[in-house]
Amino acid sequence: MGSMPEPVNVTRVLVVGGAYGGLSVALNLQDLCRGLPPRCGEKPTDDEQVVVAQFALDITIVDERDGYYHTIGSPLALASEAFAEKCWVKYDEIPALQSPDIRVLQGSVKSVDPERKVASYVGHGSTETTELQYDYFVAASGLRRVWPVVPQSLRRKQYLFEAGDHIRAVTAAKHGVVIVGGGAVGIEMAAELKLVHPHLTVTLVHSRDKLLSSESLPDEVKDRSLDLLRDAGVDVLMSHRLERTEKTTDDAGGTCLRVHFTNGHAMLADNVVMAVSRSVPSTTYLPHSALDEEGYVKIQANLTFPPTTPNPPTTSPSATSSAGRAKRCGAAMHMGYFAAHNIHQHMQLQQQQQRLGKDDSPPRAQEQKTETETEPKRPQYLELKEIPPMIGLAVGKQAVLTGPRGA
Ligand SMILES: Cc1cc2nc3c(=O)[nH]c(=O)nc-3n(C[C@H](O)[C@H](O)[C@H](O)COP(=O)(O)OP(=O)(O)OC[C@H]3O[C@@H](n4cnc5c(N)ncnc54)[C@H](O)[C@@H]3O)c2cc1C
Missing domain, CATH: 3.50.50.60 (FAD/NAD(P)-binding domain)
Structure with a gap:
């Protein structure tokens, strides 16, 4: 047996x-x-x-x-339907x-x-x-x-509709699109939209005098990000805090939004995208x-x-x-x-x-x-060390990278 x-x-x-x-x-x-x-x-x-x-x-x-x-x-998937398919x-x-x-x-x-x-x-x-x-x-x-930092759909099929609807809405904008929030998400979102749709007027507004203001990163990185964003053709308004938006009509009688800032400035846009991360x-x-x-x-x-x-x-x-x-x-x-x-x-x-x-x-x-x-044998556990501040930002066709050597 x-x-x-x-x-x-x-x-x-x-x-x-x-x-x-x-x-x-x-x-x-x-x-x-x-x-x-x-x-x-x-x-x-x-x-x-x-x-x-x-x-x-x-x-x-x-x-x-x-x-x-x-x-x-996400920032590219919400600018390009072809890329959204792959994401x-x-x-x-x-x-x-x-x-x-x-x-x-x-x-x-x-x-x-x-x-x-x-x-x-x-x-x-x-x-x-x-x-x-x-x-x-x-x-x-x-x-x-939150949306539109990432899509909220739970199924791929539904996600493709969500991304497609968003892309069509922002790119049809005659008066341009305003992205609120100069953190990593807002910067990448603005740069990708401008890269994929060069005809579109893209304005990034940030309430502070430096981009990436909530990140513990060197000022050089923040300043360089601003330069690259402007090089990419994005209009950037620093120290502009969004107050409210109201529906209005333009000179040709079309409907659009008037965007008001707390410093008294106002501008027309067709779309306002909140890239303020919560x-x-x-x-x-x-x-x-x-x-x-x-x-x-x-x-x-x-x-x-x-x-x-x-x-x-x-x-x-x-x-x-x-x-x-x-x-x-x-x-x-x-x-x-x-x-x-x-x-x-x-x-x-x-x-x-x-x-x-x-x-x-x-x-x-x-x-x-x-x-x-x-x-x-005693177990050989691996231990996590503090992860130092670092960032890799895609700004159109360029990038800003910072962090310890070898990270
Ligand atoms: C717009 C954007 C751009 C970014 N760009 C970069 C970049 O360029 N480089 C970089 O290094 N990092 C970047 N990051 C950060 C990076 O995305 C995160 O560090 C990474 O997603 C963390 O991965 P994770 O697996 O821990 O969690 P997540 O990616 O958050 O995934 C968590 C998963 O858990 C699932 N889940 C949550 N709760 C439950 C539950 N109760 N039950 C079942 N499932 C659940 C979710 O559906 C999700 O799939 C970016 C983040 C954002 C939002």
Whole structure:
């Protein structure tokens, strides 16, 4: 009689948010658990032999959208219908996610009970709450952003209408379009509109005397951004605070808007686009004890929830944190990689403890190649360092970049 195959225990990982941070966690963890070098980690040299502990995984990604939305492309997607098509890819069309160990659910996570390791979610278009059990929980739900900073649609089809309607409305403007807000979003939005529609009069107005006034960046970067914006053909009004708009008629009897500023200046425009960012953390589903007063996760350097949260070592949030907010997509992917690495380290620790008899539950791994049975290896957690201020701004055909060398 042949021997019975050992039952394979599968580790369940629940990731909230399928954007830069969430996909980075899922795919790096999948690499590691397959014994491969993680795609965002350092590449091993040809003569370096890397042996990585393998585990069977069941990753569930929950996102409110039906696809991956490339948020950083928003300013161009809201200027060009052709680009808008490329900016949102449905999850079932992303080759890397078509794997038996990854499933993507469209819906909204509403609460998490770390004690029971259960999250509740409501599927898109449903009113029913479903429970999802997990072994590891990852919060990668980023920020909630208003229109027109990002589209508000949850389905690609609806998003294309939303972007198309906006583009047609702003580009039909005879008297031009006024963008309010000289932060990164307003600057890029104004520059992309002017680049794609050179005939359009685009005016950017900002209430302060420097662009990017809420960013802790050197003045040189702020001044350079203003120069590039003007070079790109955008009219820029500094120290202009929007007071109100009123419908009026122009000399030809056409309807347009009169835009009034608190300094007494007024101008005609057909459209006013508010690029004043009011983004808030999407963390309402997390226990209060894990959040600071603004709603950001009180993240630990190794990306776990604070020790006051039950089971903190088995929960690894990425992307929303008070220590290093993912204000850049690269930082979100980096945090996702760290979270994946640390979960993988914790999985090995648990497996060792089970093998040494500290835990009665069955082993989770399919295979373990790196450690001996008697000498437990301490987990090598990666720790996040403070992310220094940096920015990369596309201003028409030019760009402004700043940050520490090598960042
Ligand atoms: C207009 C604009 C331009 C930008 N330009 C740049 C740039 O040029 N370079 C740069 O580095 N960075 C840029 N950024 C910043 C960058 O977009 C963010 O750093 C990045 O999006 C953070 O990624 P994330 O994965 O943490 O979160 P997000 O991109 O915010 O994604 C979070 C995901 O979670 C989902 N979600 C939220 N709540 C729930 C819930 N309860 N249940 C299920 N799903 C949920 C959302 O649908 C979303 O898909 C820009 C941002 C904006 C708005």
